[in-house]
Amino acid sequence: MKRLIVDMDGVLADIYSQLIDRDAQNTGWRKSLTEVSGMPESVAFPKLTDYLHVPGFFREAPVVPESQEVLRELNARYEVFVVSSATEFPLSLAEKQAWLQEHFPFITWQQLVLCGSKRIVKGDIMIDDHFKNLDGFEGRTLLFAQPHNQGADDRGHERVDSWRQISTLLH
C-alpha cells in the first residue's frame, strides 16, 4: 500500500477564507482571491503572523471543497498520513487535532503528524501547497493550487486545482 502524505493548511483547511476574514476585520477592507494571487501569504496579509496566533484561527477554518469525500476514498486504498506544520504556533496543535477529528473523523490519531519541518517524513506521494515542502520530497509531488503559488514555475511538481482532480489522478 503506497503512503500518501497530505498537508492540512491550504489543502484540507481553507486558510485563505480565514485570512481574508481576519484581514477584513482588522483593516476594514476585504481582499479578493484575485487580488492576492501570486503573492506570498506574508505579503498579501502583512499581519499574517498576528492572525495565526489568535485562538480559534485553525479550529474554525472551513473545509476545502470535496476534500472530505475524496480523502475518505483514498484512505481505503493508501496509507494516509496528514502532516501539518504546527509547532511554530503552539496554540495550533490542539486546535488542528480537534479540527481534524471533527471534519475527518476517519483519520485516526496514528495518522496525524504535527511538525515544524517536513524534511523528516518519507512516503510515496505528497500533496502540499508549498514548494518548500514538496521540493525536498523523494516521491511524487502534487502542488495544490492556492493564490500564493499562482503564476510560479511549478518546479517539476504536478499542479492540481481541486480534490476532484486529485481523485482522478490517484485512481
Next chain:
Amino acid sequence: MKRLIVDMDGVLADIYSQLIDRDAQNTGWRKSLTEVSGMPESVAFPKLTDYLHVPGFFREAPVVPESQEVLRELNARYEVFVVSSATEFPLSLAEKQAWLQEHFPFITWQQLVLCGSKRIVKGDIMIDDHFKNLDGFEGRTLLFAQPHNQGADDRGHERVDSWRQISTLLH
C-alpha cells in the same frame, strides 16, 4: 550531517518517576523500579492510561540525567529531531512542546515532531526505549534502557543505559 532522531518519553523525560508518583498517590503503595522491571508499562501500572490523561503529567516530568548536556553537544554535530508519540493524548501536545522549550531551549520548533506513529520518519540514527519504534527504522538503532524493556531480547538494537554512554557511542 547525519540525522539523529530522539524520543522524548523515557529518553529525555523521566516518565517512570511520574508514573511511580501518580501510582503511589492513587494506590497508597510506592512501587520500586526493580519491582516493575521487565513488565510492560500497562502491566506495571494498570491505571496507566488514566495517569497519562491527567493535565500536567507530561509538563511536570523530570529530565533524564545528563540528557541536556549530551543532547546540546550532539545538536551541534547532528541534525537532531525530537520525535514524540503525542497525538493519542491531545492534552500532551502543548505540554510536551512547553516542556521541551523549558528544558531543551536549544531544540527549535523546527526540530520537533509530534505524531502517532514513527514509521513515517526517516533518519540515520534513532534513540528510543520502545521496540515498536526501533524495529521498523531503517538506520542505526539505540535502545534506551527502561524498566519495561529490561530482560527482553534486544532484537539487534544497541542497548544504552545512559546519556553518557550515548555521548561515547556517537562521538
